[in-house]
Amino acid sequence: MAAFAAISPNVINGLYIVAFALFIFGLHNLTGPRTAVRGNQIAAVGMAIAVVATLLRPHIFHGSATPWLIALGLVLGTAIGIPAALRVRMTAMPQMVAIFNGVGGGAVAIIAWVEYRHHYGGSFSLKAEIPSLLAAIIGSISFWGSNIAFAKLQELLPGRPLKLPGQVVINLALLVVCVGSLIVLASGVHSQGLFILGILVAAAVLGNMIVLPIGGADMPVVISLLNAFTGLSAAITGIALNNIAMIVAGMLVGASGSILTNLMAKAMNRSVPAIVAGGFGGAVAAPAVGAQTGGTVRSTSAQDVAIQLSYARQVVIAPGYGMAVAQAQHAVRELERALESKGVEVKFAIHPVAGRMPGHMNVLLAEADVPYDLLREMDEINPEFSRTDVTLVIGANDVTNPAAKNEPGSPIYGMPILEVDKSGAVVVLKRSMASGFAGIDNPLFYEDKTSMLFGDAKQSVSDITAEVGAL
Amino acid sequence: MAAFAAISPNVINGLYIVAFALFIFGLHNLTGPRTAVRGNQIAAVGMAIAVVATLLRPHIFHGSATPWLIALGLVLGTAIGIPAALRVRMTAMPQMVAIFNGVGGGAVAIIAWVEYRHHYGGSFSLKAEIPSLLAAIIGSISFWGSNIAFAKLQELLPGRPLKLPGQVVINLALLVVCVGSLIVLASGVHSQGLFILGILVAAAVLGNMIVLPIGGADMPVVISLLNAFTGLSAAITGIALNNIAMIVAGMLVGASGSILTNLMAKAMNRSVPAIVAGGFGGAVAAPAVGAQTGGTVRSTSAQDVAIQLSYARQVVIAPGYGMAVAQAQHAVRELERALESKGVEVKFAIHPVAGRMPGHMNVLLAEADVPYDLLREMDEINPEFSRTDVTLVIGANDVTNPAAKNEPGSPIYGMPILEVDKSGAVVVLKRSMASGFAGIDNPLFYEDKTSMLFGDAKQSVSDITAEVGAL
Amino acid sequence: MSTVIEIAILVLAGFVGFEVISKIPNTLHTPLMSGTNAIHGIVLLGALLLMPLASGVFEQALLVVAITFGTINIIGGFFVTDRMLEMFKRKPEKPQHEQAAASTDGGKPEQ
Amino acid sequence: MSTVIEIAILVLAGFVGFEVISKIPNTLHTPLMSGTNAIHGIVLLGALLLMPLASGVFEQALLVVAITFGTINIIGGFFVTDRMLEMFKRKPEKPQHEQAAASTDGGKPEQ
Ligand SMILES: NC(=O)c1ccc[n+]([C@@H]2O[C@H](COP(=O)([O-])OP(=O)(O)OC[C@H]3O[C@@H](n4cnc5c(N)ncnc54)[C@H](OP(=O)(O)O)[C@@H]3O)[C@@H](O)[C@H]2O)c1
Numbered sequence A, B: 001m002a003a004f005a006a007i008s009p010n011v012i013n014g015l016y017i018v019a020f021a022l023f024i025f026g027l028h029n030l031t032g033p034r035t036a037v038r039g040n041q042i043a044a045v046g047m048a049i050a051v052v053a054t055l056l057r058p059h060i061f062h063g064s065a066t067p068w069l070i071a072l073g074l075v076l077g078t079a080i081g082i083p084a085a086l087r088v089r090m091t092a093m094p095q096m097v098a099i100f101n102g103v104g105g106g107a108v109a110i111i112a113w114v115e116y117r118h119h120y121g122g123s124f125s126l127k128a129e130i131p132s133l134l135a136a137i138i139g140s141i142s143f144w145g146s147n148i149a150f151a152k153l154q155e156l157l158p159g160r161p162l163k164l165p166g167q168v169v170i171n172l173a174l175l176v177v178c179v180g181s182l183i184v185l186a187s188g189v190h191s192q193g194l195f196i197l198g199i200l201v202a203a204a205v206l207g208n209m210i211v212l213p214i215g216g217a218d219m220p221v222v223i224s225l226l227n228a229f230t231g232l233s234a235a236i237t238g239i240a241l242n243n244i245a246m247i248v249a250g251m252l253v254g255a256s257g258s259i260l261t262n263l264m265a266k267a268m269n270r271s272v273p274a275i276v277a278g279g280f281g282g283a284v285a286a287p288a289v290g291a292q293t294g295g296t297v298r299s300t301s302a303q304d305v306a307i308q309l310s311y312a313r314q315v316v317i318a319p320g321y322g323m324a325v326a327q328a329q330h331a332v333r334e335l336e337r338a339l340e341s342k343g344v345e346v347k348f349a350i351h352p353v354a355g356r357m358p359g360h361m362n363v364l365l366a367e368a369d370v371p372y373d374l375l376r377e378m379d380e381i382n383p384e385f386s387r388t389d390v391t392l393v394i395g396a397n398d399v400t401n402p403a404a405k406n407e408p409g410s411p412i413y414g415m416p417i418l419e420v421d422k423s424g425a426v427v428v429l430k431r432s433m434a435s436g437f438a439g440i441d442n443p444l445f446y447e448d449k450t451s452m453l454f455g456d457a458k459q460s461v462s463d464i465t466a467e468v469g470a471l
Numbered sequence C, D: 001m002s003t004v005i006e007i008a009i010l011v012l013a014g015f016v017g018f019e020v021i022s023k024i025p026n027t028l029h030t031p032l033m034s035g036t037n038a039i040h041g042i043v044l045l046g047a048l049l050l051m052p053l054a055s056g057v058f059e060q061a062l063l064v065v066a067i068t069f070g071t072i073n074i075i076g077g078f079f080v081t082d083r084m085l086e087m088f089k090r091k092p093e094k095p096q097h098e099q100a101a102a103s104t105d106g107g108k109p110e111q
């Protein structure tokens, strides 16, 4: 490794500068649909440079075992990371991101722990100690929080909020423990490793406690928040280790992550405080089935729907979370083909927050090879509904709920919706009268022009397709 | 000054951080019309903090004379700056900015010079020397360039491009001299102060040579460019002096300034390279009167115009550079009142680059108390022309030139224009058939619906007003 | 590097982060989240830097885990993001019509 | 502060500068130019820092000039910018209708 020893720290810092410049440039590109792919690659190159630069550092391979241990870690990480990333289903992306974010936080926590053990007995300067302990706290909150988020999205845990009585008190207590031990440690009690463990454990529990009570559908926002946390903790670790690349990259993520979190919350008109409050045992973030406003509901049959559709000039399909749950996208693609062969014009109405992650519908329909020129953004399609004979709502609910326009009292009031009620007739495919994510009733279902086809979306759609073929 | 000596450099750097954070936040606000005023104030506060922090530095007042000299400079600067800023006419703003920018560059050059003299004989580390010499070059280019820009806009120098034969060669030669002496100096020849003077003088001449050949109308862009230069030189000086506030603030201006320069050039569809090339003796950036495409021109009288206007339902006034030259804004305001008293609806069509600086027309009309709800942005008014009986073009030319829409060959092709030719009739007030800034002929003048009222805009407008009153 | 300077850098990086995220289309939220997520894999550097200083098997074990975690964060993050962004090759955002054409050719044929 | 770190800061500040200027209305170009112009008056700091080190009347004279220049740049710059921005009190940009109302009251009466 002698060869490496020659490289001056200036060169390394120079490479770090190149690296974070690439991060920034990459991020910049990531914000535009056309440049996003390249942006991600640019950032990746930056990361490669940062890692190589670090390995060029003198003495990094000091110690007989070190090179092998480093290699081991890198190989393991790659061996686990790549297949995981390549295999995951598009629709499982959010939980995947959660996991990747979690391990990041975990790494931070471990680093802080080792830092601490290593400087054990007092050689630790406050300048390094306080940040590294802070990083320990944030890191392990993020680690455990992300894991819970993953478990919920992966349905290893129930998506509904899980709360203990006195949640708030407990959380605050845990916070106190964390900060308390931090102060104790900083104030020079190095006698034993208990406090650092205290910090890690308390933070771990806190991470669980914060995320457990949050409703599954808020997870994308929560993950983004934890993502910002991890970034911050990385930056703080950077301060403890005097590493400029970590400081800049971490802070970049911390800042952009928090902005992004807000944007995401807005998109599904929730507020970040409200969501986290849910986590702190405050306002409940999750669906509670709303009182049925009564009114008559007209139920219909696959055959009737098939006839309605076949004789229509223009049909708009408005998919929602239900299509994802039923994995009905391929069946829907079949139906679209069948109708087109009958000369019916079919379009898809994509609501920005239909489903449970941004772009959820785009992903599913792309997966089913629906030609993208049939997909219409909300703003494009809304004016068209008046010219539409039949709108087929497949497992969508909130994003079609007129209450968002008409009922100032409604929790989703103000959210822009697909104005399906403007079309000649509406057919809604869902399993029951149950409410959607927002947990509120949908007046659309009670309108005269609306008829409901109850049942699993996939089944219903294939039935309709069959009937259309039979006509 | 003992009291000050106590303050630690960390505190000072801390204040510097606050200062540049305020600069950034201020800049951010400056980019939005609603927040701009506040943004400017925030940045000013940041500056105050930076200056105070510097004065808190230990030993800053070292030496009996120092405090007085510092005070003297500050007082002089304030005594000159404030009245200058408060007295200048709104329409003279660009040259004012040019001067303020120039003195900034001058300060940089002087600092570099003193730096050099002071470290005279070799105590100068390359790390400090190279940047400070670089700053010297850029600073004095910016100083002299800005002064020329000022002189041209202030009409102390003719606005038209002034060129020597072999401009390019000379400029390159000067560049070589600058860089050459820089290298000589850096390579350790400290024998005498000639080289530093060589640098300053050569750079000074270069500054003149670059800006002299540029057409007066391009000056706003040039000033913005020089502004970015000064910022850059300030940042470099900051490196030489190890001052983080200077590094950050200077670089902020350097970067944002260059973006801004591009935006300004685009707005008046010129390209920065083309403009500067003009300066390097390349493509001529300035107007050359275009060949008259002939066709019949209908000249009219104030009385006829008065009648046309009085019996119109809606009149749109499209002001341009000519109104500024003639200082006709108050007369125009009178006319608008007269017409309104006759029940005619009057609106003003404001083209984004009408005049010679962005917002030029807004400033003038505001000065004449024209109610701002009569002013219409280009995009607002263009659809309205079809509903307009008479459009009164007052000293505007390029911004009404249909060639920008119809003649792909035209130098201004692609520039969005005021579509006055869509209105029932057009009356153009100008002194002759001469062309405007772009130096090209305007087909509008030859259309049948167009009639020309030749003469100084102010005179013509008051004549019309008189006639309107007389009706 | 003195703490003040580090803070200065922290502040600047923060501003860059804030400014860089302007108005972005909803469909980019998840990829952007995942992209930034990959970037904080930079913590890997911390684990690498500590490894040579590690004393005892326990610390070494911890650090191997940290390195593994960091690597997963980086590799996984960038790959996942790249996959998510695939959909923009097939269905570009409305504003980019010119590119819509381009990527039709690129996109895999319908059936 | 090592040169590398200073470069790092330079780079970051540069990015902030680039990102902070997004799409802005034409009428704001000149005020923005003048505002940034005022900010590079920061060179005043350089002149102040050198003054105590100045040797001889000549250098002192030079630095007094530099301080004067710097101060003019700052004071003049901010005042001029503020004056230019006055017009936004009277005629706000189209997007800000709510504020249009507000500033009517503020604006001086059209007698
Ligand atoms: N896109 C995002 O980024 C995101 C993230 C988090 C939250 N959200 C929120 O999620 C909601 C999305 O609205 P949405 O209309 O797409 O979904 P939704 O409002 O949650 O409604 C989904 C509907 O699908 C039905 N369904 C479920 N499984 C089904 C199956 N197997 N077959 C047929 N129907 C089924 C359900 O009714 P039944 O149970 O009666 O079948 C449910 O009413 C919005 O409130 C949005 O704010 C979005």
Ligand SMILES: NC(=O)c1ccc[n+]([C@@H]2O[C@H](COP(=O)([O-])OP(=O)(O)OC[C@H]3O[C@@H](n4cnc5c(N)ncnc54)[C@H](OP(=O)(O)O)[C@@H]3O)[C@@H](O)[C@H]2O)c1
Pocket: B217, B218, B219, B220, B267, B268, B269, B319, B320, B321, B322, B323, B325, B326, B352, B353, B354, B355, B356, B357, B358, B359, B360, B394, B395, B396, B397, B398, B399, B400, B429, B430, B431, B432, B433, B434, B435, B436, B437, B438, B455, B456, B457, B458
């Ligand atoms: N706004 C900016 O930021 C900016 C900056 C730089 C350049 N520009 C460029 O400047 C041009 C602005 O267009 P514009 O239409 O406003 O002006 P213009 O195209 O330059 O035309 C001005 C016209 O006013 C007439 N005029 C001059 N003095 C007059 C007087 N005393 N009385 C009556 N008429 C008089 C001139 O014709 P006569 O000589 O025959 O009277 C001239 O044709 C654009 O090309 C733009 O790109 C704008």
